[in-house]
Amino acid sequence: xxxxKATLCPEKEPTSQIxxxxxxxxxxxxxxxxxxxxxxxxxxxxxxxxxxxxELGYQIQAEPSRGYRLLATPDLLIPQxxxxxLAVHRIGRQIICYREVDSTNRLAYTLAEDGAxxxxxxxxxxxxxxxxxxxxxxxxxxxxxxxxxxxxxPSIQPxxxxxxxxxxxxxxxxxxERVAGLTSRIKWPNDLLIADxxxxxxxxxxxxxxxxxxxxxxxxxxxxxxxxEQFPPDLRQPATSLAIECGKPVHRASFARALLEELxxxxxxxxxxxxxxxxxxxxxxxxxxxxxxxxxNPGYELTGVVRGIDEYGALLVQGGNGHIExxxxxxxxxxxxxxxx
Ligand code: BT5
Numbered sequence: 001x002x003x004x005k006a007t008l009c010p011e012k013e014p015t016s017q018i019x020x021x022x023x024x025x026x027x028x029x030x031x032x033x034x035x036x037x038x039x040x041x042x043x044x045x046x047x048x049x050x051x052x053x054x055e056l057g058y059q060i061q062a063e064p065s066r067g068y069r070l071l072a073t074p075d076l077l078i079p080q081x082x083x084x085x086l087a088v089h090r091i092g093r094q095i096i097c098y099r100e101v102d103s104t105n106r107l108a109y110t111l112a113e114d115g116a117x118x119x120x121x122x123x124x125x126x127x128x129x130x131x132x133x134x135x136x137x138x139x140x141x142x143x144x145x146x147x148x149x150x151x152x153x154p155s156i157q158p159x160x161x162x163x164x165x166x167x168x169x170x171x172x173x174x175x176x177e178r179v180a181g182l183t184s185r186i187k188w189p190n191d192l193l194i195a196d197x198x199x200x201x202x203x204x205x206x207x208x209x210x211x212x213x214x215x216x217x218x219x220x221x222x223x224x225x226x227x228x229e230q231f232p233p234d235l236r237q238p239a240t241s242l243a244i245e246c247g248k249p250v251h252r253a254s255f256a257r258a259l260l261e262e263l264x265x266x267x268x269x270x271x272x273x274x275x276x277x278x279x280x281x282x283x284x285x286x287x288x289x290x291x292x293x294x295x296x297n298p299g300y301e302l303t304g305v306v307r308g309i310d311e312y313g314a315l316l317v318q319g320g321n322g323h324i325e326x327x328x329x330x331x332x333x334x335x336x337x338x339x340x341x
Contacts, residue, residue, distance in 0.1 A: 014039055014041065014045070014049045015049050015052050015053050015056075016078075016079070016080045017038075017039055018035060018039070018046070018049055018050065018053065019053065019058075019070075019080045020080065021035065021038060021039075022068075022070040023070075023084060027069070028069065029063055029066050029067045029068065029069040030067050030068055030069075031066065031067035031068075032046050032047065032067055032068065033067075034067070035067070035068070046068075050062070050068055056074065056076060056078075057074030057076065058070065058072070058073060058074060059071040059072040059073075075249075075251050075252050075253060076253065077097050077123050077124075077125055077146070077252055077253055077256060078097050078253075079095040079096070079097055081253035082095055082097070082123065082253050082256045082257050082260070083095055083257070084253075084257070085257070086257050086260060086261065087261060088119075088260055088261055088264040089264055089268060090118055090119040090264055090267060090268070091119045091121065091150055091152075091260055091263045091264040091267055092119060092121050092150075092257075092260035092261075092263075092264060093117075093119045093120075094116075094117065094119065094120045094121065095121045095123060096111075096120070096121070096122050096123070097122075097123045097124070097125075098122070098123070098124045098125070099124070099125050099126070099142075100124060100125065100126050100127075100128060100142070101122075101124040101127055101128070102127065102128050102129040103127055103129050103130055103131045103219075104122045104123065104124050104127065104130075104147050104148055104149040104219065105131055105149045105203060105205055105217050105219040106129075106131070107122050107124075107149070108120065108122040108149035108150065108151055108217045108219075109149075109205060109207070109217050111151065112151045112153075112207065112214075112215040112217065113207070116151050117151070117153075118151060118152055118153040118215075119150065119151065119152070119264075120150070120151040121148055121149070121150050121151075121260065122148060122149045122150075123146070123147065123148045123256065124140075124147050124148075125142050125143060126140055126141060126142035126143075126147075127140035127147050128140075130147060130221060131203055131219070132201060132203060133190070133203060138201060138203075138221045139230075139231070139232060139235075140221065141226065141230055143225075144223075144224060144225040144226045144227075144230065144241075144252075145221065145222060145223050145224050145225065145226055145241070145252075146220070146221070146222050146224055146252055146255060146256055146259070147220075147221050148219075148220050148256065148259075149217050149218065149219045149220070150217070150218040150220075150263065151215055151216075151217060152164060152215065152216045152217075152218060152267070153213070153214070153215050153216075154213060154216065154270075154271070155212070155213075156213055157211060157212070157213070158206065158208035158209075158210075158211070158212070158213055159312055160275070160311075160312070161204070161206045161208070161213060161216055162189070162204075162312060162313030163270070163275045163278065163279075163311075163313060164204060164216055164218060164270075165189055165190055165202060165204045165218075165313065166189075166275075166278055166279065166282045166309070166313060167263075167266050167267065167270055167278050168202050168204065168218045168220060168263060169186050169190060169191075169192060169202055169282070170186070170266060170278055170281050170282050170285060171259065171262040171263040171265075171266045172184075172192055172200055172202070172220060172222065172259060172262075173185075173186060173192060173285045174262045174266075175255065175258045175259045175262045176192070176194075176199070176222075176242065178258055178262070179242075179250065179254065179255050179258050180242050180245070180246050180250065182194060182242070182245055182246065184199060184200075184285070185285065185286065185287030186282060186285050186286045186287060186288075187286070187287050187288065187332065187334070188286065188288055188306075188309065188315045188332055189313065189315070189332075190202040190203065190204070192222075193287055194240055194245050195240075195245075196237075196238070196287075196334070197237075197238045197239055197240035198235075198237055198238070198239045198240070199222065199223050199239070199240050199241065199242065199245070200220065200221060200222035200223065201221050202218070202219060202220050202221075203219040203221075204216060204217060204218050204219060205217045205219065218263070220259070222242075222255075222259075223239065223240065223241035223242065224241060224242050224243060224249075224250045224252055224255055225241060225242070225243040225249050225250055225252070226241040226243070226244075227241075227243075227244075228244060242255075266278065275311060279309060279311070282309065283308060283309070286306075286309075287334065288306040288315075288332075288334070289306055289307075289308065290305060290306065291305070291306055291334055291335070292304065292305050292306075292334075292335040293305075293306055293317065293332050293333060293334055293335060294332070294333045294335055295315070295317060295327050295330045295331070295332050295333075296330055296331045296332075296333070297329065297330040297331075300330075302317060302319055302325060302327070303319070303320070303335065304317040304318050304319040304320065304325070305317065305318045306318075307324055310326060312328075313328075314326040314327055314328045315327040315332065
């Protein structure tokens with residue numbers, strides 16, 4: 001399926017190089033002749049690329065006989081914006097941005113099959129077929145949110161793959177705290193809530209053999225500037241966005257950068273120290289410890305109190321009979337009153 005529309009500003013494009021030069025000299029005017037010399041192109045070509053940047057929304061002033069000055073930068077999800085000042089070791093070293101894709105997860109999966117290195121990050125402004133779990137849809141309007149997928153290649157057993165789901169949701173909770181100063185709560189296995197409203201969903205997909213992981217795709221959708229009227233009325237649970245919660249818009253590229261840094265840091269911790277620190281933080285940040293939940297699977301329902309998660313990512317639920325059951329999959333609903341506690 002060929003859904004994606006042109007990648008935005010790959011790093012070696014002249015437009016990206018011009019932006020890098022402006023960034024290197026904030027607020028200064030750079031002459032067309034100098035830009036042409038540095039980029040090895042004519043002044044007419046420089047003018048053409050500056051024009052292309054203006055079309056993208058960059059405010060660039062042309063000062064007669066002096067040169068060009070960057071006045072303002074739009075909130076675009078392009079590699080140059082996301083990677084400006086990005087400090088990472090693995091995740092986000094290669095960022096590929098699209099205006100529109102069917103699903104960043106699908107695209108990242110294909111890139112990983114073709115050998116994309118660990119940390120490759122696919123970002124899209126909008127998705128036409130954003131994926132949720134179990135064939136569900138992730139609503140992905142343009143210009144407001146962040147939709148991204150990251151390729152990881154950890155040397156772990158397939159049974160440990162869900163540990164990376166917990167890692168990514170903890171990293172996202174940290175990012176929301178860092179960028180917006182808000183506390184979010186994790187709902188097992190892959191939702192992030194603010195005041196019981198869903199602000200983000202994660203969909204991690206795995207390619208594995210019997211005893212080794214080929215690669216994992218961490219798929220993250222987070223509502224940043226979505227407005228109340230952009231949410232469809234038939235969502236499974238109430239939803240929100242960061243802008244709704246903070247009352248002001250969030251800069252998407254800065255958020256993406258912070259997320260990549262948190263993911264990278266936590267992944268480094270995971271590789272060095274294993275899963276325990278992540279499990280501990282997941283429990284601290286989860287909405288669920290001690291809460292009564294109903295878990296639904298086809299032909300099966302369990303109501304009980306959450307006692308934690310185990311090393312394989314199973315939710316531990318203590319039913320009315322006192323036994324603790326390991327829940328490996330299913331939909332979990334928080335029960336308002338806690339009749340079993
Ligand atoms: C999820 O599924 O929450 C995982 C969503 C993962 C989306 C990301 S975006 C980047 C990457 N590329 C992809 O193609 N996917 C990943 P699930 O738990 O099944 O929840 C899906 C349900 O959430 C839907 O059935 C709706 O009820 C609701 N929903 C859909 N879009 C939403 C949105 N933008 N905000 C809040 N809730 C939404």
